[in-house]
Amino acid sequence: MQKLATTLLIALGIASLPAVADVASGQKLADKYAAVAKTIDPNFKPSADAGRAFFTRKILVHGKEISCSSCHTDNPANPGKHIKDGKPIKPLAPSANPKRFSDIDKVETNFEKHCLEVIGKDCTAQEKTDYITYLLSIK
Numbered sequence: 001m002q003k004l005a006t007t008l009l010i011a012l013g014i015a016s017l018p019a020v021a022d023v024a025s026g027q028k029l030a031d032k033y034a035a036v037a038k039t040i041d042p043n044f045k046p047s048a049d050a051g052r053a054f055f056t057r058k059i060l061v062h063g064k065e066i067s068c069s070s071c072h073t074d075n076p077a078n079p080g081k082h083i084k085d086g087k088p089i090k091p092l093a094p095s096a097n098p099k100r101f102s103d104i105d106k107v108e109t110n111f112e113k114h115c116l117e118v119i120g121k122d123c124t125a126q127e128k129t130d131y132i133t134y135l136l137s138i139k
């Protein structure tokens with residue numbers, strides 16, 4: 001399924017997003033992920049609430065409870081801090097950091113890495129849509 005989703009992303013032209021960094025890139029990216037999610041569930045509707053729940057959901061990893069918010073904090077408009085090396089992380093919300101979600105390669109690499117770390121597998125197109133929708137809802 002993951003292979004299919006990736007192929008679809010490429011087919012939908014996600015790889016050719018313009019390099020202009022602004023809040024609109026996040027919306028475009030969310031729309032592309034939503035298009036993929038709809039091929040799996042035609043009734044899928046992006047939900048900021050589901051994205052928020054996903055972002056703060058705690059999962060037990062190697063005896064420690066972690067979530068996306070462990071490093072990115074409960075408020076994605078705030079700067080985060082890496083739980084392992086303590087390094088600062090720039091805010092995830094495009095309203096606070098317009099560079100976010102403008103580089104599809106970076107976004108996909110980070111999703112893959114962090115989803116694997118936190119959930120043990122890559123996130124679905126639906127989860128990614130909801131997640132970005134939530135981040136875009138933060139002003």
Ligand code: HEC
Nearest residue numbers: 067068071082083089090100101102107110111114115118
């Ligand atoms: C262990 C710490 C940590 C956790 C947990 C974590 N992240 Fe990250 N995240 C980072 C770091 C470090 C970066 C890259 C530094 C940067 O871009 O400022 C990053 C960047 C990202 C980006 C890149 C966005 C962009 O356009 O630049 C996405 C997407 C992302 N994380 C998603 C997630 C998701 C989804 C989860 C939960 C499943 C998650 N992260 C959990 C540390 C973490």
